[in-house]
Amino acid sequence: MSKAMIEDKENKNGSQNYDANSIQVLKGLEAVRRRPAMYIGDISTRGLHHLVYEVVDNSVDEAMAGFCDQIDVTIHPDQSITVSDNGRGIPVDMHPTQKKSALEVVMTMLHAGGKFEHSSYKVSGGLHGVGVSVVNALSAWCRVEVCRDGEVYFQEYRQGDPVEPVKKIGKRKKTGTTTTFLPDSTVFPKIDFSFDILAGRMRELAFLNPGLRIDLKSERPGREKQESFMFKGGLASFVEYLNESKNKLFKKPIAFDKELDGVGVSVAIQYNDGYSESICTYVNNISTIEGGTHLVGFRTAFTRTINNYAQKNNLTKNLNFQLAGEDSREGLAAVISVRVVDPQFEGQTKTKLGNSEVKGIVERVVGEYLAQYFEENPPVAKKIVEKTIEAARSREAARKAKELTRRKTALDNAALPGKLADCATTDPEEAEIYIVEGDSAGGSAKQGRNRRNQAILPLRGKILNVEKARIDKILANEEIKALITAMGCGIGGDEFNPEKARYHKIIIMTDADIDGSHIRTLILTFFFRHMKELIERGFIYIAQPPLYQVRKGKTEKYAYSDDERDLLVGQLGGDGVTIQRYKGLGEMNPEQLWHTTMNPETRTLLQVSMADAAQCEHLFSLLMGDEIEPRREFIQQNATYVRNLDV
Ligand code: 0RA
Numbered sequence: 001m002s003k004a005m006i007e008d009k010e011n012k013n014g015s016q017n018y019d020a021n022s023i024q025v026l027k028g029l030e031a032v033r034r035r036p037a038m039y040i041g042d043i044s045t046r047g048l049h050h051l052v053y054e055v056v057d058n059s060v061d062e063a064m065a066g067f068c069d070q071i072d073v074t075i076h077p078d079q080s081i082t083v084s085d086n087g088r089g090i091p092v093d094m095h096p097t098q099k100k101s102a103l104e105v106v107m108t109m110l111h112a113g114g115k116f117e118h119s120s121y122k123v124s125g126g127l128h129g130v131g132v133s134v135v136n137a138l139s140a141w142c143r144v145e146v147c148r149d150g151e152v153y154f155q156e157y158r159q160g161d162p163v164e165p166v167k168k169i170g171k172r173k174k175t176g177t178t179t180t181f182l183p184d185s186t187v188f189p190k191i192d193f194s195f196d197i198l199a200g201r202m203r204e205l206a207f208l209n210p211g212l213r214i215d216l217k218s219e220r221p222g223r224e225k226q227e228s229f230m231f232k233g234g235l236a237s238f239v240e241y242l243n244e245s246k247n248k249l250f251k252k253p254i255a256f257d258k259e260l261d262g263v264g265v266s267v268a269i270q271y272n273d274g275y276s277e278s279i280c281t282y283v284n285n286i287s288t289i290e291g292g293t294h295l296v297g298f299r300t301a302f303t304r305t306i307n308n309y310a311q312k313n314n315l316t317k318n319l320n321f322q323l324a325g326e327d328s329r330e331g332l333a334a335v336i337s338v339r340v341v342d343p344q345f346e347g348q349t350k351t352k353l354g355n356s357e358v359k360g361i362v363e364r365v366v367g368e369y370l371a372q373y374f375e376e377n378p379p380v381a382k383k384i385v386e387k388t389i390e391a392a393r394s395r396e397a398a399r400k401a402k403e404l405t406r407r408k409t410a411l412d413n414a415a416l417p418g419k420l421a422d423c424a425t426t427d428p429e430e431a432e433i434y435i436v437e438g439d440s441a442g443g444s445a446k447q448g449r450n451r452r453n454q455a456i457l458p459l460r461g462k463i464l465n466v467e468k469a470r471i472d473k474i475l476a477n478e479e480i481k482a483l484i485t486a487m488g489c490g491i492g493g494d495e496f497n498p499e500k501a502r503y504h505k506i507i508i509m510t511d512a513d514i515d516g517s518h519i520r521t522l523i524l525t526f527f528f529r530h531m532k533e534l535i536e537r538g539f540i541y542i543a544q545p546p547l548y549q550v551r552k553g554k555t556e557k558y559a560y561s562d563d564e565r566d567l568l569v570g571q572l573g574g575d576g577v578t579i580q581r582y583k584g585l586g587e588m589n590p591e592q593l594w595h596t597t598m599n600p601e602t603r604t605l606l607q608v609s610m611a612d613a614a615q616c617e618h619l620f621s622l623l624m625g626d627e628i629e630p631r632r633e634f635i636q637q638n639a640t641y642v643r644n645l646d647v
Helices: 003-010 022-028 028-036 038-039 047-064 102-108 112-116 134-139 197-208 235-242 294-312 357-377 378-411 439-448 472-477 477-486 514-530 532-536 563-572 590-598 612-625 627-636 639-647
Strands: 070-075 081-083 141-146 153-158 165-171 176-183 213-218 225-229 254-260 263-271 279-285 330-338 430-438 454-459 505-509 538-544 548-554 555-559 577-580 605-607
Touching: 028 038, 028 134, 028 254, 047 070, 047 081, 047 134, 047 197, 070 197, 070 532, 102 134, 102 141, 102 153, 134 141, 134 176, 134 357, 165 225, 197 225, 197 235, 197 563, 197 612, 235 263, 235 279, 235 330, 235 612, 254 357, 263 378, 279 294, 294 330, 294 357, 294 378, 330 357, 357 378, 357 538, 378 472, 430 439, 430 514, 439 538, 439 590, 454 477, 472 477, 472 590, 477 514, 505 514, 505 532, 514 612, 532 605, 555 563
Parallel strands: 070 213, 279 330, 430 454, 430 505, 505 538
Antiparallel strands: 070 081, 081 176, 141 153, 141 176, 153 165, 213 225, 254 263, 263 330, 538 605, 548 555, 548 577
């Protein structure tokens, strides 16, 4: 942005008059560069990838408006990104008040999008929708090519400032917009795009916008990769993807699109023979991890319709207890996508839909469609009711089991598990717990820790795979019981309360081998399925033990990757250097464990986040589900799959 504008900002009682538009300009791109996290969440992996989403979202808007069906996303060798679409092209005519090309206004003014409102479903809150000008502001350079009216228009920017006015650089019959940008290394500490993270979002967008093709390509040497996403089936394909490795209760997903009172509602439903509920919800293509009114409306309609059908057809006559909502959702995989003109986002992470009118709309649309579907497809309806009744029966059994554990812990004076070495502080904000694989590493961790605020819970061997067990069996498992009591926040719909979590850093520490990663996945699956909000609140971390000790004489250094090892060997001068590969945590003594993995001053923790809820759903069911083949394939391809969780 120009210098004059910045100076004007300081000039509060300025001698010049500014209209609303120029005031927007004044608190424009400079503010973005000063506080990037305000606009893109953070400047870590997540914020970096957010830049790409922002640009792609604009092209998807153009697709939703019906003018674009192809988007290409390319990661170049220098980590610059190109997003290209075949839409109408960003307008280039003179902006009436700004006296410059509309393209320049879009690229250099914050929230200039409103002026060109072309899609009634443009997002006004939440993480997305901050505008492509934010991406421009946070880029070392950015180049835009617009093909419109037979011409090719071009403009380039440096850290958001135009290099020259928009100019014509050629002729082209086709229309579209191509944006290329290089994230600014003075803003982002680490610039390395993850193909998998981008692929997760592109796949999701392709599911949510049936018929839209998104081609993702990495041109980085040694890491060339390409994937194409296009799903004619839309949400039906999405739900099949979520259920990929599961046994389905019925083959064809129940799916529909409806519009009521200006709200577009799309839903797809399919059951698997598992025990968890996987509902992915979206508002205007944005994942609403915390749910909201659309989810509430869906659940209400769903439970009521199943209950009505069961009663009407006399299917519950031998039951001496009620069917509950959670019963009807056991093994349910569903995707709900709504399009709302003025979405209100609420909640801790602004991913909860607040619009109250949406509840009733979704409830009505879903209720009407499902009731009719059940009438027309009695075998499917019967299967769902039977599954619901079975779930209700086991809920009864689980209730009894829970009562038993509760009574037992109430009688026990020491309610906390015996093998937990608790910390002194009772302030959850500063309390940490290390969940450690194996008794021997647990012993070292207990000796090495800071007793004041670090608790240690050793888990023996593999914990139960919760993906394959019902709640009553889960609650009977010793390792899991220890985990639940240590966490202190209870478990299961009505009893789980994240406010009661005894630690706000829950750190999973396992060996850096295949077994260790399996155990880590088992523990993560448990949190994901039964204490999801702890992940959403950012309480779950993964410890990073070193892979190597590199030693020369008295100097001991630790390497956390092969690259780092080679670097250290080089630094120490090569000759006489010994390298020890750590196969397990148990090989480190308490001091080494403290220094490398537990000392807050020197350790690295990976925070587990739910950036991509659908990808997590798919990942966990894939890793822990019934079918062995896709899992084996996945583990082989993704030895470091936790990174996919955007940690
Ligand atoms: C406003 C109006 C029109 C197109 C667009 C915005 C537009 C924006 C982006 C951003 C990325 N790709 C895009 N494609 C289109 C169309 C105005 C008209 O032609 O009438």
